[in-house]
Amino acid sequence: MATVSLADRLDHRLRCITPGLVTLILALVPVLPFGWNVPHPAVPALTLMAAYYWTLYRPDLLPPAAIFGIGIVQDLVGGGLVGVTALTLLITYGALLGQRKLFLGKPFWLAWAGFAVVAVAAAGLQYALVALLYWRLPAADQAIMQAATSILAFPLLAWFFIRTHRRVVARV
């Protein structure tokens, strides 16, 4: 039986928590003061992409508890109702977990199309929640805008996730 050194174990732990850490950083990106002058609804739903990707390809590395925590942090920092993002991400996880076979080993465009459905559904869910809880119809353009930019930006983020997956996470 091979002995496992402390460095190896540390290395293993770090690789395991990488998806969670990356997603946590993505949760903070929308509030970072980049001075981009972009109207804010245009910022894509980055954590949704991360939850989508990791649930499909390595659900063991981004468990529901981590998804919940990251969603709460994003809600607390970003403003708005606390728990909405957490709920959206958890539902995404729950809905996708059983559908993984549909996507594994299939071409990229299928994952992209799947994400498009998820992005639209997530925007719809959040819109409905806010409308229901405040009993008023908020402007819909931002929900549409965020879903659109999310879908457009998905390949870029997916490329980044795939690289992280192959370089850091593949061995655990």
Added chain:
Amino acid sequence: MQNRTEAVFRLTAPLKLAVARAAFTLLVAASLGLIALSRAEVPVVERVRMLLLDQLAPVLAAVAQPAEALDRLTTDIRELMALRQENHRLRAELERLQQWQEAALRLEAENSSLRSSLNVSTPPAQRFVTATVMADSGAAFARQLLISAGSAQGVTRGAVAVVAEGLIGRISDVGERTARILLLTDLNSRLPVTIEGSRQPMILAGDNGPLPRLTYLATDASQRITVGDRVVTSAHGGAMPPGLLIGTVAEIGARGILVRPAADWSAAEFVRVLDYGLRGVLQEAPQLAPTRRRGG
């Protein structure tokens, strides 16, 4: 050995699955519970939020530095290229403004003499804090700004936030070093306003879109409003000083009377938080948990 691990796995796998299912359900329930608490505006939620933002403030400031430097460089280059043209424009504007200054001085003198003859009581003096904008809200369903001043700098809940062009919103949450501005376009923003020159009270209600809407106005008042009218704050409710510019009427149509805010906060680096000591109907959140600094 191999068989035994397999047997153990076969026994524990359904158990693990059940635990995972229960945990998932619990987390969804927790999210729903938090949403309900947050909607009910339980003070603890806001306190945790401001605590977290206070901790995050130095990180945001550190990240902002290189971005700001880059931003400044591009602005410098653009300004250098337009220098001659800008100079010409400024000369023309200076001339125009000098005429205005004349008019303003004349009016000020007239105003003060009228005030003294009528013995008008002036509104309370204002105190202000200038703060840098740290972050725009990242949430798709909230219109908020995070600023780098909090209770330590004397920012209070309900204070009015302005940029050079006009009012942008009110302070909704205060941390120790940070505060949040609820922008006037936010779904939850309701400001007492009036049309400049009229005495009709109305409410400016945000809906998260770019143009907030005038509501609660009398029918005869709405008929007299035309596109281009200036919308200013009203002293009704005792929450705000009267006469601060908010914007102009942009559209009168099926969606109601829409107002274009005068201030553009998307590019604002600094905001001023004015405190007139007016609390209006806004109540301080009741203290549920002991504050951190008790006795300290």
